[in-house]
Amino acid sequence: MRMRQHNRHRRRRLYKNEIKRLHLFRHLLHKKMNNDIYIYIHIPYCYKKCPYCAFVSFEKQFSTLDLYINKLIKEIKSFKTAKTVKSIYFGGGTPSTLNPKHIESIINAVYLNFSIDKNPEITFEANPISLKEQYLKSLNSIGINRLSIGIQSFLNKKLKTLGRLHDSSLGENAILKAKEIGFENISLDLIYGLYESKSEIEYELKKVCLLDIQHVSTYMLSVEKGTEFEKRLKNGSLRVSNDDEMADMYLFISEYLTSNGFEHYEISNFAKYGFESRHNCSYWLGYDYRGFGVSASSFIDGIRFSNTDSLKDYLSGKTVVFKEKLSKEDRIKEAFVLMLRTNKGVNIKEFDKMFYTDIKKLYGNTLQKFIDANLIIEKNGNLFLNGAKSMIISNAIFSELI
Secondary structure: OHHHHHHHHHHHHHHHHHHHHHHHHHHHHHHHHHOEEEEEEEEOEEOOOOOOOOOOOEEOOHHHHHHHHHHHHHHHHHOOOOOEEEEEEEEEOOHHHOOHHHHHHHHHHHHHHOEEEEEEEEEEEEOHHHOOHHHHHHHHHHOOOEEEEEEEOOOHHHHHHOOOOOOHHHHHHHHHHHHHHOOOOEEEEEEEOOOOOHHHHHHHHHHHHHOOOOEEEEEEOOOOOOOHHHHHHHHOOOOOOOHHHHHHHHHHHHHHHHOOOOEEEEOOEEEOOOOOOHHHHHHHOOOEEEEEOOOOEEEEOOEEEEEOOOHHHHHOOOOEEEEEEOOHHHHHHHHHHHHHOEOOOEEHHHHHHHHOOOHHHHHOHHHHHHHHOOOEEEEOOEEEEOHHHHHOOHHHHHHHHO
8 A cells, every 4th residue: 555655656756747847848948949039131132123022122223232231231230139040041132133242241240240050041042043053152152051042933934924034944954053062952932823724833843843842932922012013913914813713723732742742831831851941930930030131120029120111221321110019918919820820830838838828718719710610720739720721711810810
């Protein structure tokens, strides 16, 4: 009898110790998250403004490029943090309008000013027309270890409509040359919604698989206000897919890529195992990030701020034009929705502990409505969007949860 009691007490102690270790692990995980930061560098220059593009970018204004790099480095040096930089992401615009000395000077400024992770992810967005052999070798030697290539399509007719400067052959050759030089982590952007047939979409996805690409970002064409595409749509010279056709394409893309070794790890993103974008995951998991350059956004310790959209103002020394501190409830809801974007979903207990909240109580019937409708799944203490069919209507779901 005493032995059985002793064993019960021993098991209870072990269980309590295991719970303590689990709580400690979660505490350390949260602490580690708060000690990390992700860097974004915005390069607003372009060879040509694409007719669908609504991002802040400027066509053929290269006379200001050197001054812009100087202002960018000055902004980097003015920001102080004890957090460890986990990734550096060059986005745009078209970062490959930079020459190697510009890229190297920016990376050096980041390394000199911050504590850097031992193995940071350094992503560089590039236009295929820039990816000549010598340029690729320079990127590789500078330390770029992830290429994001703006292929957009492998169909010449579609590339012409999109206003791209490359054809499918040049795009494919740029990928092959990058792989030959030693880039092992390559991401491609693909756009769909220009009234393509299923066979045309399948042709593009086959190309992705045959080229052994590690990551694909697929974007449903959205005709934005103020773009050339908006004008063409109004005057009838542009034909786009309707909502039902877009939905069918989305589901087909998801099914095709997941059956060919990709994980649909976020609403618009697919990756081979271990090749998820660490930088973009920082946004979806609510980590701190700091953006530098025109129009760059940042989120640090619950405060969101963004830089001016004006190149003239930025070059004259003006940076931050918007700043807000999120309320506790807004931060909780934003973090919840962002985490739901990924296939990892939200662990309820960890989320509640991290934000000192009760997510089910906070949302009440609103969350339960989506669970009952099988749009959000609750399984083993986690909440997930119910696959691609829920992901495609995620904006409608999130609008009620934010």
